[in-house]
Amino acid sequence: MEKRGIRVASAVAGCALLLAGCGGPGGGGDGADSAGREPVTVAKAPARVPVPLGRGSKVDSDFNGDGHRDLVLNDLVKRDTHGDDAGIGIVYGSGRGLAPGARQLLSTAQHAAATEGQLPAVFDAEASCDLDEDGFTDLVVSTDPPYDGQGRPPVPLQILFGSSRGLSGKAVKLTIPAQARFGNDWPDQPVCGDFNGDEADDLVVHASDGQLSYLRGPFTRKGAPKAAGAPLASPGNVPTSPAVDIDGDGYDDLLVRTAEGAGASESSLVLGGPTGPAGDAIALPKGVDVAFGQFGRGKGLDAAIGTMRATALRYEVPGTQRGELAVAGTVLDAGDFDGDGTGELVSSGSRLRILRSGSGGVSATGMVTVQPPAPGTTRVLAVADFDGDARADLVVRTYRGDTKDTVAVYPGAKKGLLAREPALTFSTSGFLGAEG
Numbered sequence: 422m423e424k425r426g427i428r429v430a431s432a433v434a435g436c437a438l439l440l441a442g443c444g445g446p447g448g449g450g451d452g453a454d455s456a457g458r459e460p461v462t463v464a465k466a467p468a469r470v471p472v473p474l475g476r477g478s479k480v481d482s483d484f485n486g487d488g489h490r491d492l493v494l495n496d497l498v499k500r501d502t503h504g505d506d507a508g509i510g511i512v513y514g515s516g517r518g519l520a521p522g523a524r525q526l527l528s529t530a531q532h533a534a535a536t537e538g539q540l541p542a543v544f545d546a547e548a549s550c551d552l553d554e555d556g557f558t559d560l561v562v563s564t565d566p567p568y569d570g571q572g573r574p575p576v577p578l579q580i581l582f583g584s585s586r587g588l589s590g591k592a593v594k595l596t597i598p599a600q601a602r603f604g605n606d607w608p609d610q611p612v613c614g615d616f617n618g619d620e621a622d623d624l625v626v627h628a629s630d631g632q633l634s635y636l637r638g639p640f641t642r643k644g645a646p647k648a649a650g651a652p653l654a655s656p657g658n659v660p661t662s663p664a665v666d667i668d669g670d671g672y673d674d675l676l677v678r679t680a681e682g683a684g685a686s687e688s689s690l691v692l693g694g695p696t697g698p699a700g701d702a703i704a705l706p707k708g709v710d711v712a713f714g715q716f717g718r719g720k721g722l723d724a725a726i727g728t729m730r731a732t733a734l735r736y737e738v739p740g741t742q743r744g745e746l747a748v749a750g751t752v753l754d755a756g757d758f759d760g761d762g763t764g765e766l767v768s769s770g771s772r773l774r775i776l777r778s779g780s781g782g783v784s785a786t787g788m789v790t791v792q793p794p795a796p797g798t799t800r801v802l803a804v805a806d807f808d809g810d811a812r813a814d815l816v817v818r819t820y821r822g823d824t825k826d827t828v829a830v831y832p833g834a835k836k837g838l839l840a841r842e843p844a845l846t847f848s849t850s851g852f853l854g855a856e857g
Contacts, residue, residue, distance in 0.1 A: 477556020604629030614664025
């Protein structure tokens, strides 16, 4: 299991805010990109290839354990506007980055656990981490089990376990012991993290009325945690990814928001410790989204809080150094695109922009605007190193209705932060009929 020191990622409230009406050239291009790689443009459905066999790794989101990061896709395109949701798509990684031919469709029929003989209609990926410590990342999925509205609802979360062949077999239902639950809300909003510093992944889920359920890992293959105590009091109802070790003490800390959805809300960081996320709470400014990264002003981890008007900065949290950018931050992500050790801030509101960082922190000076590879509505899917070059890559998806989309991967680059053209484009329509 990978011990988390500092993880750079975004925390999106509810769903990502979309970039509407962004036009641009078609995906792909000719000639090498600024990172020195030859672009590979993939048509709608590249030929399928077997999922590579792995032996286990410590790489995040590596479901087949081959040492390469994989990509999870919800809300796949449909055959027609009235079609059912196909399920969850997985694109497996390789030494050159994502390989759309090595893809897997996770559907309710093939992979969901039934409740009272009924398969769920909802099957959405929520969180990923190695819950059973076998070196293969596992996927936590939300479902909609039958419920008559009387008393405490069933647990809607299920776990698909990773293996050398990727995510396989039927999911198992997550077990939340009775003593860890509170109230009659649906126990959802799962967040992975090592909150007690024992190097095993834990889960935190929503309970109700300012209470959270803390489930200590590792988990059994039947979905049961190692231990779970009474619910934890929390400054908010919505645990939110990512968990980060904000103060470098070896315990992941938990971001909690007061409200679910894409609107502005209060948020706090609850510090982890030997008993889990039960330490002091650090209040953050009210905002739509929060991202964490090392933005260059100091050695600690920084926070960016986005609003419709501007982006607030809190350097070396829980320090008091503050800043503000006159750039709306309705959806924020962070990653080190040029590999210099400091993270850049990705802001995707009406436009998709990357803001540079340096010794003075994040600045709008010299920011890079990314033109999506196709017309439509674009959102950021991931900011992470998919090709193993120690530079973050940017993965975006552009929708054109329910039946057309383009996923594009822009590699990080030493100069210019990001390749001008995507190194890879493909459509999630390739998952239609790709069940396995």
